[in-house]
Structures are given as C-alpha cells and as structure tokens.
Amino acid sequence: MYRILGADRKEYGPVSADDIRVWIREGRANGQTLACSEGGAWQPLSSFPEFAQALGAAPASPSPLPAPASPTARVSTPAQLVQGPGIFLIIVGALGFALHIFSLLAHVVGWTLTRQPSTGNPELDRVMTFLSGGAGVAIDLLWLGLSALIGFGGLRMIKLKNYGLCIAASVIALVPCLSPCCCLGLPAGIWALIVLSRPEVKAAFESRL
Structure with a gap:
C-alpha cells in the first residue's frame, strides 16, 4: 500500500x-x-x-498554450481621421446643392414650394411675394454657393489640403442660418472642426503645402 x-x-x-x-x-x-x-x-x-x-x-502533459499577444491599440493616421468628416461635408454640400437647385427652378418658373395663401395682412403678403420672387432667387443662388463651398471643403479635407478653406466650410456647415442643410450640417461641421483641431492633422496639412 x-x-x-x-x-x-x-x-x-x-x-x-x-x-x-x-x-x-x-x-x-x-x-x-x-x-x-x-x-x-x-x-x-x-x-x-x-x-x-x-x-x-501516461499521456504527455499538453504544452502550455502561448499567451495571446496583447492587442495593439490601433492608431489612425491623419489621412484616416479626415475621411469620415470630409465625406460627411461632401454629403451635406451635395444635399444642399440639390435642394436649392430645385428651389431655384421653382422660383424661376414663378412658383414655390412654400407658397402660402393670403395672410390677410397686406404688408406681410408683399414680403412673402418679394421673397418668392427675385429675392428668393438671390437667396437660392447664395445657398448654392455655400453648398458648393461645403462640398469642395470636404474634398480638400480628404486630400489634406487648404486648411483654412476646410475650417471655413466646417463653420458654414454648422451655423444654422448659413448651412443649406442645417439638420446634417451641424454634426458634420462639429465633427470636422474637432478633427481639424488635432495637432497631427494640422501637421499633415502643413506638410502638404
């Protein structure tokens, strides 16, 4: 025993x-x-x-499994960081451009999507008529230009060029009274400005000068 x-x-x-x-x-x-x-x-x-x-x-003791390698934190390059907000700005600009092209055509042919019946107030009716005429065309042209600027700023952001233009496009996108597509422009502009403020992104823009 x-x-x-x-x-x-x-x-x-x-x-x-x-x-x-x-x-x-x-x-x-x-x-x-x-x-x-x-x-x-x-x-x-x-x-x-x-x-x-x-x-x-007796069966041989199994060899201990190698310890899994610790995951390495993924570091995004400046070119990767600007992709998302740059594309978002392009989308905002394209949507705004399409919207105001349609609105401009509506003004040119003499009708608008926002035409309202008489309010009973002659002064207010004159203002509405003015806005739906030449003034409406001018406003649409202004917003078409701003939409084009936002979209072009997104394109330049993706290429890491024209830092000042990218900042301007981002600010225009997030300001409700300027952005032609404010519901999407606000988050797009904020995201773009956050990315553009990162030191490594600024350095990448400067290296492309």
Whole structure:
C-alpha cells in the first residue's frame, strides 16, 4: 500500500498500486508526485520500478498554450481621421446643392414650394411675394454657393489640403442660418472642426503645402 502527497500538500491513502496506476493514466499523478510505501521514505513515483511502465504509457502533459499577444491599440493616421468628416461635408454640400437647385427652378418658373395663401395682412403678403420672387432667387443662388463651398471643403479635407478653406466650410456647415442643410450640417461641421483641431492633422496639412 502507498500514500500519495497531493499538490495541495495533503496525504492521500493508503491506496493500492493499481489505484496509483489509474491516477497516472488520468493525469492526476506523474513521475514527480511524491509517494511512499508502507514504512518507506517519500520519493518521486518515477523512482518506483513498479510504476515505470505506467509512467511511460501516461499521456504527455499538453504544452502550455502561448499567451495571446496583447492587442495593439490601433492608431489612425491623419489621412484616416479626415475621411469620415470630409465625406460627411461632401454629403451635406451635395444635399444642399440639390435642394436649392430645385428651389431655384421653382422660383424661376414663378412658383414655390412654400407658397402660402393670403395672410390677410397686406404688408406681410408683399414680403412673402418679394421673397418668392427675385429675392428668393438671390437667396437660392447664395445657398448654392455655400453648398458648393461645403462640398469642395470636404474634398480638400480628404486630400489634406487648404486648411483654412476646410475650417471655413466646417463653420458654414454648422451655423444654422448659413448651412443649406442645417439638420446634417451641424454634426458634420462639429465633427470636422474637432478633427481639424488635432495637432497631427494640422501637421499633415502643413506638410502638404
């Protein structure tokens, strides 16, 4: 009979040699496990001839898996940083341009989408008529120009060129009274200005001069 000293430093047994062979096959004991026979000294199982065959047939301990490499933080380049806001500005400019082309055509042919019936106030009716005529055409032309500027600013931003123009396009996009597409222009302009304010982006613009 034998006693086994477990990894928890506790003694187990007495157990038979067959029990120990089963433990070896199950991987619960190996050649370095300390054991002693009745009245004997503690020694590794590998020093017991009766367990040599069991230890030789025992499955090899699996090699420890390599530790996964720690993920490296992805660092975006300036060219990658300006892609998103630049494309957003182009979309805002294109939508504004399309909207005001349609509005301009409406004014030119003598009708508007915002035409309202008489308000009963002659002064207000004259103002509405004025805005739906030549003044409306002038306003549409102004917003067409601003839309083109926003879209062109987005294009230059993607190419990391004309830093001042990109700043101007971003500011125009986010100002409600100037942006031809204010619901989208506000987030686009804010995003663009945040990216343009980053030192590495400024340096990238300067390197393209």
